[in-house]
Amino acid sequence: MDLRYTIRRSAKRKRLTITVERDRSVVVHAPAAMPDAAIGRAVEARRQWIREKTRHGRKYREPPHPPGKELVNGESALYLGRSYRIELVKGDADDAGGVRLDRRFFVPVLPRAAGAPAGHGATAMRDWYVARAKEHILPRVERHARSLGVRYGRARIVDSRYRWGSCTVRGNVNINWRLIKAPAFVIDYVIVHELAHLIEPNHTERFWGVVRAHAPGMEGARSWLREHGQLLEELV
Numbered sequence: 001m002d003l004r005y006t007i008r009r010s011a012k013r014k015r016l017t018i019t020v021e022r023d024r025s026v027v028v029h030a031p032a033a034m035p036d037a038a039i040g041r042a043v044e045a046r047r048q049w050i051r052e053k054t055r056h057g058r059k060y061r062e063p064p065h066p067p068g069k070e071l072v073n074g075e076s077a078l079y080l081g082r083s084y085r086i087e088l089v090k091g092d093a094d095d096a097g098g099v100r101l102d103r104r105f106f107v108p109v110l111p112r113a114a115g116a117p118a119g120h121g122a123t124a125m126r127d128w129y130v131a132r133a134k135e136h137i138l139p140r141v142e143r144h145a146r147s148l149g150v151r152y153g154r155a156r157i158v159d160s161r162y163r164w165g166s167c168t169v170r171g172n173v174n175i176n177w178r179l180i181k182a183p184a185f186v187i188d189y190v191i192v193h194e195l196a197h198l199i200e201p202n203h204t205e206r207f208w209g210v211v212r213a214h215a216p217g218m219e220g221a222r223s224w225l226r227e228h229g230q231l232l233e234e235l236v
């Protein structure tokens with residue numbers, strides 16, 4: 001594939017980053033002094049990622065938190081279907097116990113001058129989501145499996161930019177940690193959907209019958225997921 005891209009150089013930029021715009025054009029942001037050949041090699045190294053992004057069926061939205069970009073005060077973030085404002089507070093996620101939710105998200109961040117790594121507020125936020133996902137989603141998998149009468153191998157919270165959940169041939173169930181942003185009925189639908197594949201691997205009439213019976217909010221859940229599909233591409 002012939003990979004076309006536009007180079008934008010800036011004196012302020014320290015590292016090279018590649019973005020895929022809404023119209024799927026590829027822009028390489030590079031430090032001013034970086035030679036073309038080095039840029040070419042960097043683009044080549046990320047060819048697979050670029051291809052996936054430009055081929056994506058859905059309209060591609062740039063994630064709000066590319067690596068290295070910090071969270072901003074007043075931004076909001078979803079949890080169990082509700083949106084909460086983010087308030088950055090001075091602190092270290094490691095010793096202050098991390099992110100706290102109390103009508104708003106309190107995210108501890110250290111000033112860059114104190115040697116804090118780029119994007120560490122976003123990392124703290126993500127750790128918080130993963131922990132909540134393990135806490136809330138895994139027991140629900142267990143409960144739904146019992147009511148469906150299916151046995152699964154292992155349930156795990158995973159990181160994926162392309163799917164909410166999946167079921168492996170060995171009967172393991174994987175759920176994307178980002179699903180914890182969705183309302184409970186959506187979480188239940190995704191879990192039931194994956195577990196129902198242990199009964200029927202394909203999306204047949206029978207399959208949907210099983211899902212509908214165990215996740216009555218199925219239609220609403222599917223439209224919520226369609227509407228919020230871009231959450232999958234967000235880094236936090």
Ligand SMILES: [Zn+2]
Pocket residue numbers: 193197203
């Ligand atoms: Zn399926």
